[in-house]
Amino acid sequence: MEAFTLYGFTGSGNCEKVRMVADFLSLPYQWIETPIFDGAAQTEDFLQSINPAGQVPAIVFADQRTLAQSNAIMLYLAEGSALIPEDAYRRAQMHAWLFWEQYTHEPAIAVRRALIQYRGVDEADIDPALMQKGMAALGLMERSLVDQDWLVKGQMSLADIALMAYTRLAPQGGFSLAPFPAIQDWLARCEQHLTR
């Protein structure tokens, strides 16, 4: 693969998970720090030539083609690698975790963290539903990890990278990981394998 340009924001789990995959697979890339809370992904130029949805991560390949959506980028970069199970059913379970992450985990845990860390919102002013949804999401992960090392049985996969990115940052969103020992053990396992 030719070197590509990765637009991302350090501290965004969605961006960090793409960077973790690229580093794990030793892919050549240039990281462009993109301060999204200063509007860097909303400029006319960014919208026109990088990502019309105005989000990072986004990739520009050597031939100028672009790709957005963190989990779609991970799937593309990791194609044919050990991070994607060869077995069709296990691959389907990995896909299920990836969609669950974006629909259920991220909108609670990452959003509550962003309100506190980047928007300066007082915790007392945050919709209590976010805490409830986030704890329910962590509970579902905990039950899955009690009797297996990885989210998809048998191997570390993109599911683990996608979910670890914001799970390890959950305390910054006010979520205690103390009630979730299996998640804590799993995070330690992930970090043994990943360089960031």
Next chain:
Amino acid sequence: MEAFTLYGFTGSGNCEKVRMVADFLSLPYQWIETPIFDGAAQTEDFLQSINPAGQVPAIVFADQRTLAQSNAIMLYLAEGSALIPEDAYRRAQMHAWLFWEQYTHEPAIAVRRALIQYRGVDEADIDPALMQKGMAALGLMERSLVDQDWLVKGQMSLADIALMAYTRLAPQGGFSLAPFPAIQDWLARCEQHLTR
């Protein structure tokens, strides 16, 4: 593929898109109508043996293995078919649309529709941000469809099925499709190819 059991709720776009794929590919299955607004996906039995996340669609295969998450199910059922582009970059674009659908489109358009259609909420009491986000999502689709027939250039793919499911129901959520002629043409194209 052996016949499988598909738990779904008629009227849910997430369930209908899985059914559309199964019908398009002439796969053998039994549909179990699951009245989610009466708690049918929250019973002890459903959570234990079908989907611990308490959601439909969910599949139980002949060997009792299970699979959840509409887009993960579609990817599994359609593997190797014409609904998934062979080219890696086009496949990545399809994945990007699938994640965008679950993160951006569904939480605005399907959620606003559900509040009106199933929860009986008065439109005046709905967070105005939902209308704004839904219209922005439709705008992004419109711009993508102005100069190409399908969301991923060159062929109808799972991206079209995933997005058409709730886009055609958007008017039930109070979203007018009148400002989006390219979407209207695309919906008509989709419906020519799909039986539901």
